[in-house]
Amino acid sequence: MTSSNPLPTAPPRRPALVRWWRAWWRNLTPLRQERLALLAPLVAVFVFLAAIVAAFAYLQIEESEREQETLQRDVEYAQQRVRLRLLERQEQLMRLARELVQQELAPADFENRAEALVNQYPELQAVTWIDAQGRIRASHAAPTLPSSQQRSPGERIALDAPSWTQARRQVVYAQPLAMPGEAPPLLQLLVPIVRGRQFGGVVLGEFSNDSLLRYGMPPRVLARYAVTLLDGDRQLLAGSPMANNTSHANFLPWKQQRASEYAIQVSPVGRGLVLRAQTYRTSLGMVGSGLFWLVGVLSGMTTWLLVATWRHTRRRLQMQEALVAEANFRRAMENSIATGMRALDLEGRITYVNAAFCQMTGWSAEELVGLKAPFPYWPEEEKDLLREKLREEFSGQNSSGGYKMRVKRKNGTLFDARLYVSPLIDAHGQQTGWMTSMTDITEPTRIREQLAAAHERFTIVLEALDAAVSVAPLGSEELLFANKLYRQWFGAQADGHLQLVAQAGKLPVSYQPTGGMDEEDGLMGLPTDTLTNALPDHAEIFLPELGKWLEVRSRYLSWVDGRLAQMVIATDITQRRQAEEQASRQAARAQSVSRLVTMGEMASSLAHELNQPLTAISNYCNGTLTRIDNGQLSEDMLRTALQKTAHQAQRAGQIIHHIRAFVKKSEPQFVQADVSTMVQEAIELAGIELRRHNVRLTHHVAARLPPVLADAILIEQVLINLMKNGAEAIQQAQRPPAARTVELRVLPRSIEAGEVIEFTVQDSGKGLPPEMRERLFEAFYSTKQEGMGIGLNLCRSIVEAHQGRLQADNIYNGTEIVGCRFSFWLPVAKPAGIASNSVANVPSTRTLA
Known part of the structure; x- marks a missing residue:
C-alpha cells in the first residue's frame, strides 16, 4: 500500500506596496529610522487636531451661510416695503400734479391737500408747488421740520441743476448732499407739471429719511438688525450703525470677526438711497x-x-x-577643493595626495603614496633643478610666494603650476612633515600674455594716431596718458591738456559708467557747470604757437584707479579750414559772377531802358535851344523843360544806382531788412527784362510785414533770377500775349519752425518735366544753350544760408501743366535781444558753395 506526500505550498505573496515599504525601511540608516519612529506619533497628533479644527470650521461656515441668507431675505423684504411706501407717496403726488395741470387747484387748495398728506404720512415732511421759473407758488411743511428747510411762497428755490433738468421729462428722486453744521438733508421727489408740451413746474415732495426708516421698515427687521440708510457715497442718512462691527470668531475664542451685513439699493430712488442691515451677535455658539x-x-x-x-x-x-x-x-x-594638496614626511616620502592633485597629474593616489624623489610627475630635463628646490624646502629656505615649476602629466603633456610649501604640524605642536599646495596657472599665464600683447597693440595704435590724445584727472595737473603726437606738440606735461580744455571752453559730458547695474548714478561726481553749460559736441580752436587749427573733443571716463578723468582728443584740421575758407571766397566770387551774368543777359534791355530817359533829355535840351533861338521861350516854359529834364536824368541815375548796388562785390550782411523795399528794388531791375520779353508782371505784398534777418542784395538776386527764369520759360513756351504773366506774391505764414515770410514766383510757361525736377538744383546743370547752370543752385544756397527753404512745383489745370511755381520762405527777425544771437549763428558765406 503506497502513501502520497502532500506537495509543499508556497507562502502567500505580500502586496507590492508592502514589499516596497519594507525595502525602503531597510535602506534607511538606524538614525533615520529612529527619527521617523519618533516623528510618526507627533504627526498623528497634529492630524487629529487638524481634523477637529476642520470640523469646527465647517460647522461655523454652515451657520454663517444660513445667517447670511436669512439677512439677505429680510433686507430684500424690507426694501420692498420701503419701495411700495415711496411708490404710494409718488402716486399721490402725481395725482396732485395732474390736478394742477387741469388747473383744478388754487394755491390755497394745494396747501390744504399738502397739509392732509403731511399729517397723514409721517415720512412726508413737506409738499411744495414750484413754477417753471423756480419760484414757490404754495408749500406746506410739517411742524417738526426745521425753519431752515421750510419754504415760503414767492421764494426762489435752489435745486440740483441735473435733477431740475431731468424733472422736465419724468419723475426724479434726488438726495442732496449733507452740509456740515446743517440739518440732515431730505429725500426729494420731483413730479413734473406738463401741460401739453409746455413745462409748468414741479411738485416737490420731501421725505424724512429717519421717518422713512422708522415707519417703512418691518418691526421684525428693526429688532434683529442694525438698519441704516446711506446715500450714493455711503454717507449715513438715517439709523444707527453698529459702533464696533466685530464679534467673536467662529472657532478661535481669542480672534475677532466682522459682523454680517447686506446692502441693497432702494428702487425707484436708484443709487441715491441704499438700505444696509448689520446682524447683532449675542452668543458664541460652538466657538466657545x-x-x-x-x-x-x-x-x-x-x-x-x-x-x-x-x-x-x-x-x-x-x-x-x-x-x-x-x-x-x-x-x-x-x-x-580645486587646489592640489600633497603631504611629505620628514624623509621626503609622499604620505597623502587629494583628488585634485591626482586629477592634475593624472597619477592615482595608490601610485603616488610612498614614493620619494624624483617623483614621476617631474619632467626629465628639470629633475636636478627640482631636486635642489626640494632640498631648499626641507632646509626652510622656501619663499612665502611659492615658486613656479612645470609638471608632467601621466600622458606626457606639460602644464605650468605654482607650489606653496609650509610645515605640517600635528595636534601636539610637533612637525611631522611638509604640506604642499599646487595650483594650475596655465590659463592665467596665457591670459596674462594675451593681455600684454593686447596692451602692446593698443599702445601702437594710439601712438600711430594722427590726433593728440591725452588723459588727466579732474582737479589735478597730473598727466595720466599721452600719445606720441601729443608729446611732439606739448611735451610730457599736462600744460597742453589744460590749455586745450581751457581754450575750447566747456566741452560736453559723454561719460559712460563702467560699473554694474546696481551702482548709483553714473554721472555722480561730474562737475555741475559742465553738465549745465555743455556746448556742441566739439570745438575748433587755433593755437598760435603751433600755427594749427585743432578740432578738440572731450569725454569723461573712470580711470583704472577709480578716479574721474577727462580724455581730450585734438585733431589737426588746418588743411580743412583752409579749404573751407577758399570755398567761401569762391562762393562769394560765384555770387558776384552770377549777378554780372544776369546783368549781361539783361544788357540789351538795360540799354533800351536807359536810352529812353537819355533821348528825352536830348529832346528837351534841343527844344529849349530852338525856342531860345526863335525868342519864344518864357520863364515858365524854361522851368517846365528843366524839371522834365531833371526827372529823366534822375530816372536814369536810379537805374544805374540799382545796377551798381546789385553787381557790387561785398560780404553778406545779415541785418533786419524791410521786405517791401527788397521786393520793390527787385521788381525795378527785373521789370526791364520782363518788358523785353513782353511779359506782364503782377505782384502782391501783404501790408505790415515784419522785417527779416537777411542780406537784401542776395535776396534781390534770388527774386530777379526767379522772375527772369519765369519770363524766359514763357518765351520758350510761346504763350499768347494774354497768357504771358509772371506773378510775385509775398505773404506771412506759420510753420513748425515759427513765423516766416513766403515769397512765391509763378509763371505761365510749360512747367518742369520730371527728369528736370530731379536735377533742377544741381550745380552746372542748365537747359539753356547759353546757361551756366549756377543760377538755381546759387539761389538755393542763398536761401538755405538764410535758414530758409526753396522748392519748385508745377501748376496743373486738370492733367495739363499750365505753369510753374517757385517758392521760398525766410524766418521773421526775432526781437533785438535775440536777434544778435541769431546773426551770430547764421552760416558764413562758405556754406553757399
Whole structure:
C-alpha cells in the first residue's frame, strides 16, 4: 500500500506596496529610522487636531451661510416695503400734479391737500408747488421740520441743476448732499407739471429719511438688525450703525470677526438711497465650547511629551552625528577643493595626495603614496633643478610666494603650476612633515600674455594716431596718458591738456559708467557747470604757437584707479579750414559772377531802358535851344523843360544806382531788412527784362510785414533770377500775349519752425518735366544753350544760408501743366535781444558753395 506526500505550498505573496515599504525601511540608516519612529506619533497628533479644527470650521461656515441668507431675505423684504411706501407717496403726488395741470387747484387748495398728506404720512415732511421759473407758488411743511428747510411762497428755490433738468421729462428722486453744521438733508421727489408740451413746474415732495426708516421698515427687521440708510457715497442718512462691527470668531475664542451685513439699493430712488442691515451677535455658539478647549489641551500635552522624548534621544546621538558630520565635511572638502594638496614626511616620502592633485597629474593616489624623489610627475630635463628646490624646502629656505615649476602629466603633456610649501604640524605642536599646495596657472599665464600683447597693440595704435590724445584727472595737473603726437606738440606735461580744455571752453559730458547695474548714478561726481553749460559736441580752436587749427573733443571716463578723468582728443584740421575758407571766397566770387551774368543777359534791355530817359533829355535840351533861338521861350516854359529834364536824368541815375548796388562785390550782411523795399528794388531791375520779353508782371505784398534777418542784395538776386527764369520759360513756351504773366506774391505764414515770410514766383510757361525736377538744383546743370547752370543752385544756397527753404512745383489745370511755381520762405527777425544771437549763428558765406 503506497502513501502520497502532500506537495509543499508556497507562502502567500505580500502586496507590492508592502514589499516596497519594507525595502525602503531597510535602506534607511538606524538614525533615520529612529527619527521617523519618533516623528510618526507627533504627526498623528497634529492630524487629529487638524481634523477637529476642520470640523469646527465647517460647522461655523454652515451657520454663517444660513445667517447670511436669512439677512439677505429680510433686507430684500424690507426694501420692498420701503419701495411700495415711496411708490404710494409718488402716486399721490402725481395725482396732485395732474390736478394742477387741469388747473383744478388754487394755491390755497394745494396747501390744504399738502397739509392732509403731511399729517397723514409721517415720512412726508413737506409738499411744495414750484413754477417753471423756480419760484414757490404754495408749500406746506410739517411742524417738526426745521425753519431752515421750510419754504415760503414767492421764494426762489435752489435745486440740483441735473435733477431740475431731468424733472422736465419724468419723475426724479434726488438726495442732496449733507452740509456740515446743517440739518440732515431730505429725500426729494420731483413730479413734473406738463401741460401739453409746455413745462409748468414741479411738485416737490420731501421725505424724512429717519421717518422713512422708522415707519417703512418691518418691526421684525428693526429688532434683529442694525438698519441704516446711506446715500450714493455711503454717507449715513438715517439709523444707527453698529459702533464696533466685530464679534467673536467662529472657532478661535481669542480672534475677532466682522459682523454680517447686506446692502441693497432702494428702487425707484436708484443709487441715491441704499438700505444696509448689520446682524447683532449675542452668543458664541460652538466657538466657545469646552470640547474645543479639552481637545486642544490634550493635544498640547501629547505633543510636549513626544518632543521631550525626542530631545532626550537626540542628546544621546549628538556625539555620533558630530563625528559623522566631521568625517563627511573633511571628505567633501578634500574632493571639492580645486587646489592640489600633497603631504611629505620628514624623509621626503609622499604620505597623502587629494583628488585634485591626482586629477592634475593624472597619477592615482595608490601610485603616488610612498614614493620619494624624483617623483614621476617631474619632467626629465628639470629633475636636478627640482631636486635642489626640494632640498631648499626641507632646509626652510622656501619663499612665502611659492615658486613656479612645470609638471608632467601621466600622458606626457606639460602644464605650468605654482607650489606653496609650509610645515605640517600635528595636534601636539610637533612637525611631522611638509604640506604642499599646487595650483594650475596655465590659463592665467596665457591670459596674462594675451593681455600684454593686447596692451602692446593698443599702445601702437594710439601712438600711430594722427590726433593728440591725452588723459588727466579732474582737479589735478597730473598727466595720466599721452600719445606720441601729443608729446611732439606739448611735451610730457599736462600744460597742453589744460590749455586745450581751457581754450575750447566747456566741452560736453559723454561719460559712460563702467560699473554694474546696481551702482548709483553714473554721472555722480561730474562737475555741475559742465553738465549745465555743455556746448556742441566739439570745438575748433587755433593755437598760435603751433600755427594749427585743432578740432578738440572731450569725454569723461573712470580711470583704472577709480578716479574721474577727462580724455581730450585734438585733431589737426588746418588743411580743412583752409579749404573751407577758399570755398567761401569762391562762393562769394560765384555770387558776384552770377549777378554780372544776369546783368549781361539783361544788357540789351538795360540799354533800351536807359536810352529812353537819355533821348528825352536830348529832346528837351534841343527844344529849349530852338525856342531860345526863335525868342519864344518864357520863364515858365524854361522851368517846365528843366524839371522834365531833371526827372529823366534822375530816372536814369536810379537805374544805374540799382545796377551798381546789385553787381557790387561785398560780404553778406545779415541785418533786419524791410521786405517791401527788397521786393520793390527787385521788381525795378527785373521789370526791364520782363518788358523785353513782353511779359506782364503782377505782384502782391501783404501790408505790415515784419522785417527779416537777411542780406537784401542776395535776396534781390534770388527774386530777379526767379522772375527772369519765369519770363524766359514763357518765351520758350510761346504763350499768347494774354497768357504771358509772371506773378510775385509775398505773404506771412506759420510753420513748425515759427513765423516766416513766403515769397512765391509763378509763371505761365510749360512747367518742369520730371527728369528736370530731379536735377533742377544741381550745380552746372542748365537747359539753356547759353546757361551756366549756377543760377538755381546759387539761389538755393542763398536761401538755405538764410535758414530758409526753396522748392519748385508745377501748376496743373486738370492733367495739363499750365505753369510753374517757385517758392521760398525766410524766418521773421526775432526781437533785438535775440536777434544778435541769431546773426551770430547764421552760416558764413562758405556754406553757399
